[in-house]
Amino acid sequence: xxxxxxxxxxxxxxxxxxxxxxxxxxxxxxxxxxxxxxxxxxxxxxxxxxxxxxxxxxxxxxxxxxxxxxxxxxxxxxxxxxxxxxxxxxxxxxxxxxxxxxxxxxxxxxxxxxxxxxxxxxxxxxxxxxxxxxxxxxxxxxxxxxxxxxxxxxxxxxxxxxxxxxxxxxxxxxxxxxxxxxxxxxxxxxxxxxxxxxxxxxxxxxxxxxxxxxxxxxxxxxxxxxxxxxxxxxxxxxxxxxxxxxxxxxxxxxxxxxxxxxxxxxxxxxxxxxxxxxxxxxxxxxxxxxxxxxxxxxxxxxxxxxxxxxxxxxxxxxxxxxxxxxxxxxxxxxxxxxxxxxxxxxxxxxxxxxxxxxxxxxxxxxxxxxxxxxxxxxxxxxxxxxxxxxxxxxxxxxxxxxxxxxxxxxxxxxxxx
Amino acid sequence: xxxxxxxxxxxxxxxxxxxxxxxxxxxxxxxxxxxxxxxxxxxxxxxxxxxxxxxxxxxxxxxxxxxxxxxxxxxxxxxxxxxxxxxxxxxxxxxxxxxxxxxxxxxxxxxxxxxxxxxxxxxxxxxxxxxxxxxxxxxxxxxxxxxxxxxxxxxxxxxxxxxxxxxxxxxxxxxxxxxxxxxxxxxxxxxxxxxxxxxxxxxxxxxxxxxxxxxxxxxx
Numbered sequence: 001x002x003x004x005x006x007x008x009x010x011x012x013x014x015x016x017x018x019x020x021x022x023x024x025x026x027x028x029x030x031x032x033x034x035x036x037x038x039x040x041x042x043x044x045x046x047x048x049x050x051x052x053x054x055x056x057x058x059x060x061x062x063x064x065x066x067x068x069x070x071x072x073x074x075x076x077x078x079x080x081x082x083x084x085x086x087x088x089x090x091x092x093x094x095x096x097x098x099x100x101x102x103x104x105x106x107x108x109x110x111x112x113x114x115x116x117x118x119x120x121x122x123x124x125x126x127x128x129x130x131x132x133x134x135x136x137x138x139x140x141x142x143x144x145x146x147x148x149x150x151x152x153x154x155x156x157x158x159x160x161x162x163x164x165x166x167x168x169x170x171x172x173x174x175x176x177x178x179x180x181x182x183x184x185x186x187x188x189x190x191x192x193x194x195x196x197x198x199x200x201x202x203x204x205x206x207x208x209x210x211x212x213x214x215x216x217x218x219x220x221x222x223x224x225x226x227x228x229x230x231x232x233x234x235x236x237x238x239x240x241x242x243x244x245x246x247x248x249x250x251x252x253x254x255x256x257x258x259x260x261x262x263x264x265x266x267x268x269x270x271x272x273x274x275x276x277x278x279x280x281x282x283x284x285x286x287x288x289x290x291x292x293x294x295x296x297x298x299x300x301x302x303x304x305x306x307x308x309x310x311x312x313x314x315x316x317x318x319x320x321x322x323x324x325x326x327x328x329x330x331x332x333x334x335x336x337x338x339x340x341x342x343x344x345x346x347x348x349x350x351x352x353x354x355x356x357x358x359x360x361x362x363x364x365x366x367x368x369x370x371x372x373x374x375x376x377x378x379x380x381x382x383x384x385x386x387x388x389x390x391x392x393x394x395x396x397x398x399x400x401x402x403x404x405x406x407x408x409x410x411x412x413x414x415x416x417x
Numbered sequence: 418x419x420x421x422x423x424x425x426x427x428x429x430x431x432x433x434x435x436x437x438x439x440x441x442x443x444x445x446x447x448x449x450x451x452x453x454x455x456x457x458x459x460x461x462x463x464x465x466x467x468x469x470x471x472x473x474x475x476x477x478x479x480x481x482x483x484x485x486x487x488x489x490x491x492x493x494x495x496x497x498x499x500x501x502x503x504x505x506x507x508x509x510x511x512x513x514x515x516x517x518x519x520x521x522x523x524x525x526x527x528x529x530x531x532x533x534x535x536x537x538x539x540x541x542x543x544x545x546x547x548x549x550x551x552x553x554x555x556x557x558x559x560x561x562x563x564x565x566x567x568x569x570x571x572x573x574x575x576x577x578x579x580x581x582x583x584x585x586x587x588x589x590x591x592x593x594x595x596x597x598x599x600x601x602x603x604x605x606x607x608x609x610x611x612x613x614x615x616x617x618x619x620x621x622x623x624x625x626x627x628x629x630x631x632x633x634x635x636x637x
Contacts (some may be wrong), residue, residue: 326604347428391543
């Protein structure tokens with residue numbers, strides 16, 4: 001009887017539907033077979049134009065139904081009179097659809113302008129696409145190829161240069177150890193920061209007016225791809241080691257600085273294997289050649305993770321570099337700058353006493369060929385997440401790291417006069 | 418002899434002390450970590466080993482404002498590298514109670530229809546699903562035992578990732594989880610797979626009842 005009344009009410013109020021304004025979606029909790037039958041009866045009445053998203057079948061399963069605006073009150077009254085429990089899943093379907101349209105439009109818009117989400121981790125292809133994007137957006141940013149990896153992937157770097165000819169330059173690299181994902185991610189953020197800061201940020205502007213910057217965000221692309229495809233904990237290159245089943249060389253034991261000394265392994269299966277000879281790894285040789293050929297680098301900065309350390313030479317020997325006092329002082333200033341952002345503390349010191357003795361490292365090599373301002377950063381954290389730093393920490397990490405790098409770059413610039 | 422906190426010997430000793438402490442005082446609702454190494458002193462004990470005296474400030478990872486001071490002593494034994502270092506510590510003040518969170522976790526696991534199984538915590542992007550966070554903390558706390566037992570002055574071990582965890586139902590009141598974890602050894606940079614069986618009860622705390630280092634990670 002009640003069903004007939006409901007039927008009439010709905011027939012009377014039905015309209016030609018073009019939008020979903022006022023449509024509600026209810027979730028109905030049936031408790032027994034009788035209630036399921038009631039709903040099945042409702043479902044069979046086609047002119048009610050009820051749209052069951054989940055049809056009634058068994059008492060334990062929920063029933064979801066979209067009800068045209070005109071029928072909402074009547075259906076609810078019917079359910080209540082039968083003692084059938086329900087809740088409102090969607091108050092107004094058109095609102096939901098409108099929001100969805102908006103989201104999609106915004107997303108498409110974002111895709112056309114900047115698709116790069118700096119707060120998540122990306123693949124090599126995505127990173128390389130962003131390098132192209134940055135280069136196309138800024139006239140003083142150029143994507144250059146430093147060389148090729150063992151597996152023939154390009155080593156792409158960004159050159160920031162506002163003019164001149166072979167200006168004194170700063171080198172910054174990340175991801176030489178592929179599992180240290182926050183470093184490649186931070187390098188991208190920093191690249192964007194520098195690119196968009198020229199002209200508005202006085203520090204970046206005065207730097208790029210006098211000096212060039214070279215940024216290699218993925219120094220070990222083969223290893224990086226391997227961390228995405230096979231083994232998230234891969235550190236080394238992916239070169240084949242003659243006479244061994246084990247692949248790869250630790251690229252930060254492969255530089256020509258105390259090569260083969262303490263703190264590097266001679267076993268190809270080790271994660272700190274130094275390789276058959278200095279610069280045996282094409283990834284290392286390419287950078288070394290580039291820097292040697294350029295001839296005018298004043299700073300060499302490299303990003304690693306994790307441990308929160310800011311270090312200068314030496315690693316291959318435990319004696320102090322000639323410029324110890326200046327490097328220690330500059331290191332402390334940079335660490336203070338980092339700390340000023342979120343309170344993150346970095347320990348400062350020479351590699352050998354701060355972390356461990358390690359031979360064949362990049363900043364030792366750079367320092368020994370005359371690049372005084374050579375620093376290695378170990379970014380967040382101190383071990384809770386280690387290499388698997390949550391993506392939510394990428395931007396905070398990049399932000400604080402940038403403050404430290406800036407401090408160093410400002411000092412280097414000052415010393416150019 | 419006074420040691421600068423920035424240098425690795427004191428930091429390694431501090432890491433061992435904190436690992437031990439985390440194991441002894443931690444659970445699915447509490448994990449302590451080092452906020453600051455205030456002071457470190459070392460002493461060479463003839464025919465015995467090296468002893469480190471440490472002043473530490475610790476924080477609860479779930480409540481960063483909650484810090485506690487601690488003094489600790491770590492003795493690395495001479496010669497035999499198979500003996501775990503001796504660790505003693507004194508906490509100044511009380512730790513916040515985790516009774517409620519512990520109870521919630523305990524009843525939740527006990528009432529599961531199927532035994533819990535999970536992999537790759539955190540995942541490649543550092544993400545831990547919220548409902549698995551207690552299991553993540555429990556592993557980090559239990560790995561403190563592995564770190565303590567296997568540390569020397571030349572190593573620095575950290576939990577890198579949970580590869581696999583499986584709940585094992587027991588007839589007694591304890592919760593049992595069999596973990597396969599990856600430890601990261603900082604000095605050699607090796608990743609070491611390690612199996613461990615972890616027992617927990619809100620009343621008794623965490624216990625590692627079985628542990629077994631697994632053959633080499635991959636260098637292939």
